[in-house]
Amino acid sequence: MSSPTTEEAPVPALAGFTVGVTAARRAEELGTMLERRGAAVQHGPSIRIVPLADDTALEATTRDLIERPPDVTVATTGIGFRGWIEAADGWGVGEELLAALSKSEVLARGPKARGQIRASGLTEVWSPASESSAEVLDHLLEEGVDGRRIAVQLHGEPLPDVVEALEMAGAEVVQVPVYRWVQPENLTPMDRLTDAVLAGGIDILTFTSAPAAASLLARADERGLRESLISALRMRVLVVCVGPVTAAPLQAVDVPTLEPPRSRLGAMVRTLESEAPSLARRFPVAGHTVELRGHAVLVDGELKTVAPTGMALLRVLARRPGRVVSRAELLKALPGGGDDEHAVETAMARLRSALGGSKLIQTVVKRGYRLALDPNAATPMGGHCVSGDD
Numbered sequence: 410m411s412s413p414t415t416e417e418a419p420v421p422a423l424a425g426f427t428v429g430v431t432a433a434r435r436a437e438e439l440g441t442m443l444e445r446r447g448a449a450v451q452h453g454p455s456i457r458i459v460p461l462a463d464d465t466a467l468e469a470t471t472r473d474l475i476e477r478p479p480d481v482t483v484a485t486t487g488i489g490f491r492g493w494i495e496a497a498d499g500w501g502v503g504e505e506l507l508a509a510l511s512k513s514e515v516l517a518r519g520p521k522a523r524g525q526i527r528a529s530g531l532t533e534v535w536s537p538a539s540e541s542s543a544e545v546l547d548h549l550l551e552e553g554v555d556g557r558r559i560a561v562q563l564h565g566e567p568l569p570d571v572v573e574a575l576e577m578a579g580a581e582v583v584q585v586p587v588y589r590w591v592q593p594e595n596l597t598p599m600d601r602l603t604d605a606v607l608a609g610g611i612d613i614l615t616f617t618s619a620p621a622a623a624s625l626l627a628r629a630d631e632r633g634l635r636e637s638l639i640s641a642l643r644m645r646v647l648v649v650c651v652g653p654v655t656a657a658p659l660q661a662v663d664v665p666t667l668e669p670p671r672s673r674l675g676a677m678v679r680t681l682e683s684e685a686p687s688l689a690r691r692f693p694v695a696g697h698t699v700e701l702r703g704h705a706v707l708v709d710g711e712l713k714t715v716a717p718t719g720m721a722l723l724r725v726l727a728r729r730p731g732r733v734v735s736r737a738e739l740l741k742a743l744p745g746g747g748d749d750e751h752a753v754e755t756a757m758a759r760l761r762s763a764l765g766g767s768k769l770i771q772t773v774v775k776r777g778y779r780l781a782l783d784p785n786a787a788t789p790m791g792g793h794c795v796s797g798d799d
Contacts, residue, residue, distance in 0.1 A: 421447025425702030453602025455624040478509035479560040487521030555579030590620035612703035622658040693783040719760035731782030
């Protein structure tokens with residue numbers, strides 16, 4: 410009796426792509442989700458959270474709200490609302506704060522805030538479908554806020570537009586800054602991530618908070634790299650944000666972003682997974698299907714790991730599939746450059762070996778090399794179209 414045949418497992422959707430992670434909180438969780446889908450992950454946290462449990466201003470604000478309970482309480486984040494209650498417990502006024510807040514209409518900006526509100530024994534009266542501060546503001550203004558006292562738990566940065574609009578409508582706004590975002594103590598990982606983006610080593614860059622995006626741009630500005638970074642994000646990198654609020658600082662500088670239908674980490678990864686095929690470039694070459702990914706190549710669906718020098722050569726050949734590329738032009742593409750064309754021959758031999766065959770790339774005597782595009786196949790299949798120059 411013959412044993413049943415087993416089919417090879419499909420290549421993970423993100424295999425061969427390098428994903429940059431700027432998150433501080435839940436970075437490990439996000440990285441694990443990406444790696445399970447085959448991605449190589451480079452961490453470069455661009456922010457860190459500074460709790461304000463010992464902050465005298467927060468304590469003073471808390472005691473003031475206990476003495477004069479608000480008419481409305483807005484919880485913007487789960488971690489922030491929980492941190493506020495925990496800080497009040499530390500000062501011995503946790504129960505008093507909850508009693509004061511229970512007298513108000515409690516609004517939750519999103520499900521995580523809603524969960525922490527309920528965990529504390531309170532009940533929210535409303536929560537927006539969009540999870541945006543703008544919709545919370547619209548709701549309050551429609552209800553009318555003139556003469557009302559509104560406590561707004563901030564989420565790492567001020568909300569000047571929301572506060573100003575409420576105050577102009579006649580509200581007394583009490584801002585509750587339970588934590589804030591600042592640059593990481595160690596800037597090296599963030600700088601390395603930026604450098605990798607500029608060097609073409611990052612295919613996808615992820616953001617889970619607006620402060621993270623703003624911080625990355627601000628640090629690049631400090632290093633004189635802001636315009637170069639923005640250009641790279643516009644042209645070469647797929648930028649994925651957990652939601653529209655997170656995307657705002659990037660869209661403000663005309664960086665295209667991709668967001669999931671729901672602002673969740675899992676939804677963001679699934680959206681990225683479904684978008685990954687559009688990042689690949691596929692060619693019918695010498696009777697095979699060759700698919701270029703960020704740092705690897707698929708040949709007939711089999712993942713081949715290729716050294717950076719080999720990927721550099723292959724990208725140049727793929728710009729003009731089927732056309733001859735000179736050794737001099739290929740030499741310019743090699744990391745480190747140089748003037749010895751034998752370096753091209755050495756790198757090309759290693760590339761052919763990594764791909765599993767020499768027929769995919771043809772040597773044209775005294776002229777250079779060409780990707781052996783199948784006859785009548787003038788353009789890549791699927792993915793991004795690659796122009797063929799004469």
